[in-house]
Amino acid sequence: MRLSAARRRCTKLVRLALHINHLTALPDEVGACEALQALSVFSNRLTALPPALGRCTALRELGLFDNALASVPAELGALTSLVELWLFKNQLRSLPAELSNMRSLRCSGLE
Amino acid sequence: MSQLRGLTALYAQSNSFARFPAALCELTTLRVLSLSMNGMRRVPSEVARLAALQHFDLSDNCLSEVPLGVCGLSALTKLDLHSNSVAELRPEMSQLTSLAHLSLHTNCLKAVPPALGSLTRLTWASFNNNQIAEVAPELFRCARVAGLRCSAA
Secondary structure, eight states: OEEOOOEEEOOOOSEEEOOSSOOSOOOGGGGGOTTOOEEEOOSSOOSOOOGGGGGOTTOOEEEOOSSOOSOOOGGGGGOTTOOEEEOOSSOOSOOOGGGGGOTTOOBOOOO | OTTOTTOOEEEOOSSOOSSOOGGGGGOTTOSEEEOOSSOOOOOOGGGGGOTTOOEEEOOSSOOSSOOGGGGGOTTOOEEEOOSSOOOOOOGGGGGOTTOOEEEOOSSOOOEEOGGGGGOTTOOEEEOOSSOOOEEOGGGTSOEEEOOOOEEOO
């Protein structure tokens, strides 16, 4: 008898809407979403972001506004496809220099 | 109704079907069924007979749970359940393995359960406007699919 190894199927999520909820954190596993192009987690209670989010390199839109973020992980600098980043209405006092790697960014929403 | 043996799409949204019309469960050739905006409170388990159904729109009704019969629709690629009163997602949703589009926004959900990690074809998911405090990591993780296969060596 031969037992084949378990296959692995990775998430194919392209758009995920989680805005206007009661989230205080995102799981590290969000970094497995290699196909994810739009993630909206605005209007939650997020105090931090998992550095693994920087592995979602297909992201084009990232809605983080209206949370309780005090910082943004430097790993987000790897999101070089990002076009729109919405950060307003948080508790940010500085941003990591790595964010300058986001060459596609047109709109930072930091007002 | 049950004589419409070739019907593939039925758009019956914005009516007053407070009860799911039982005759619809016989329309087994249906690929699209919209019953959005009907004030419907429950969907019978016999709906699982609609084996060809690919798009089921039950949005804007009064459903307090995901109907069990819906979880038996294995050909379903698009399921709209937004704008209901669903408080919990049942584990049987893991059977919806063809699902690519799932809308659950504007309900009363408290969590996204691990069962949704089995929906490996999901590309578009909306959970916004709920009361979600927890998202199971399984939603993102590379799901292990039991590829158990035995053959003579």
